Amino acid sequence: MIARLRGRPAGQAPDGLVLDVNGVGYLVAATPSVLRRADDAAEITVETYLHVREDALQLYGFADVDERELFTHLLTVNGVGPKVALAVVSGSSSAELRRAIVQGDHARFQAIPGIGKKTAERIVLELKEKIGEGVVPVEPSSSPGRAPHVVARDALVELGYSIAEAEQALAAVDPDLPAEERIRLALRTVAA
Template sequence: MIASVRGPVLEIGLDHAVVEVGGVGLAVHATPSTLAGLRRGVESRLATTLIVREDSLTLFGFADADERELFLLVQTVSGIGPRLALATIAVLEPDTLRRALADGDLTTLQRIPGVGKKSAERLVVELRDKVAAPATVPVGASAAPAAGGAGGRREQVVEALVGLGFTARPAEQAVDAVLARSPDAAAAELLRSALSSLGRSR
């Protein structure tokens, strides 16, 4: 397993970053909050895991080893793959996820796109005894600087939300609502706010 990568950040997208390691640019898929903590041209370190499939090798990156372990743990549940696991830690911060699993909080778990009541119950049954409820919930990462016009950001963020499992129409409505309140919001901030809004509406 590739446990971590460190190097200058060459590119930052809405769902991945490219980190140069030994002269090679590695595409690392990550959550909006992790990507918001990166800066182009600045050396960064990410905890990582490599998911191997017959037709692909996909590298996932995390702000710390704690997020990575939860990403891997969630995938031990039947029917949950890397995409849904990444959506899980994108919508719910690690401590929020642990608390929901430990408390059997199905409502919170159903904020995750693609997770209905039965899936939430399965998460609780299979993971409740593997996590401990935290004492506090940490504050999220700061937003990255704004980039591009509102139209371009809107299209990119809607596409990222659809990639996380939300349907197009609710994604568009959530992004438009955030832009109406904060027209100059950075793409990463726009994505996190829309995720929060979609989570509450589920």
């Protein structure tokens, strides 16, 4: 198993990042955080996962061990392959995704291309116990049992925004604010 590579970014290909490690170019399908770090860097370290199939060996690259660990957990879910798992960990931080799993937020995963309702439900159901330990609890919201982020996102969806648009608008808002304030600021962001 190749768990980590340190080398010089030698270019980007449609399939990912080419990392030159002592004269050998490794093609790594990487998360956006790795690709950002590779821009103008003389050398980077990438946490990796080697996916072995009958017809191919594919390296996947992550900015940190948490991203890789979440990726490997996602691979255990029936119906989730490495490309879908990479799309999941590429969309949000590991902490946010873990929180969404613990809170049962299926809609967050349905917003990711390649994931339908049943797969999103399986992700939450199968990973809730595996990764629930160590996840920082979220403050109570005005709606019992629901996190302020979920309340705000659902309100934006009710107003006609897609889940992806709502998530993008809420990403620009302070996560420590109550749901009502998040909605107000997110609407300003979308209108701007």
